[in-house]
Every structure is written in structure tokens, then in C-alpha cells.
Amino acid sequence: MDEKDLGADLAKVLIPEDRLQAKVRELAAQIDDDYAGRDLLLVGVLKGAVMIMADLARELHTPASMDWMAVSSYGSGTKSSGVVRILKDLDTDILDRHVLIVEDIIDSGLTLSWLMSNLRSRRPASLEICALMRKPEAVRTEIDCRYLGFDIPNEFVVGYGLDYAERYRNLPFVGTLAPHVYGGASD
Ligand SMILES: O=P(O)(O)OC[C@H]1O[C@H](OP(=O)(O)OP(=O)(O)O)[C@H](O)[C@@H]1O
């Protein structure tokens, strides 16, 4: 699916496909430098992180295992419900493992803040975050994101894994929606 197929749904392309892919290569190179010789476990947060996880994992030279967690803090709209629930837990015991959480976006920071304390309590050897995007709200939270792709404006974004009501995840770029699609609310 590309920009022209979206018709009136899309307000603009925020991060085009070539910039996304270049950034993923950059992040993978940093991760390779830092994790050389270590046993790396990538933990993708479903479903939004599917694209970044798949592309990042393929760019890495460091051997890495992959596991997935699904948590829910959003309903079907654009606003965090404030309650985080585990929908799918890890299959892996992360005790003494080097764990890198892979996320698509840090918005309020609620999901990652909760996830960090949940995973930290399982006593991994190390625990870091790689996130493709971060919104300004999250800058005020305590989240220490070691590998960050882009700081973006406080707008609701879709594409490259991110959805609105389960749509638009398979766009190869990140864009913003036209206000009529989601009623114009920005949070
Ligand atoms: O920083 P926060 O405000 O907590 O928001 C970020 C989280 O929200 C989205 O997930 P969502 O709960 O929409 O699930 P999804 O990945 O399945 O779309 C996104 O993928 C992050 O996991």
C-alpha cells in the first residue's frame, strides 16, 4: 500500500520509507557495537513493533533470539486507558539474559514504564529499550531509551506497524491521519 492508495485518509507523510530504513540500519549498527559477544534477546511489543522488530533483526550481525509480549494500554481509539494488562507473556525466562525491548513508539510512556519494571523484576543481566519514535509527552517520563529513532511531534501517527482501529499498520512509511478519520483528537 502506498501514499496514493490512502486517498483522503492521510494528512501527510511524516517519515518516508527510505528514512525509516536508513534509521533502522543506524540503530542496528549501534546495537551491534554494544552487544558484540553477548547473548542478545530481542523482546518485541505486539503488535506495533512487528515492522521495526523484523527489519532491525535482519540488519543485526549480532546473533539474537526473539520473543514477544503483548500488553494493552489503549482501547480502539487514540487515548491511553491508563491501565496496562498482559495479553501475551514471554515464552522465555529472561533471568541473566541481555534483553533489548523493541518498541514502535513511546507516547505517554506508560506502556514502557510499566514494562520496564515488570521485566526488571525478572532479573535480566541487562535491560534496554530501542524505540523507533518518541513523542514530547514521553520526554517528561523517566524512561531511559538507549536506542531512539526519531523524536516526533505530538500527533497521532500510523503506518510501519502503528494502527488506528487496526488499520494502516502495513503502510511502509509513517504518516498522520486526516482529522476527519479519527475525529480530530490528538491524544
Ligand atoms: O507510551 P504509551 O502512551 O503507553 O503508548 C505506546 C504504546 O501504545 C501502542 O500500543 P497499543 O496499546 O496501541 O497496542 P498495539 O501495539 O497492538 O497497537 C504502541 O505500540 C506502544 O506499545
Ligand code: HPA
Ligand atoms: O500516535 C500513535 N499512533 C498509533 N498508535 C499509538 N499508540 C500510542 N501512540 C500512538
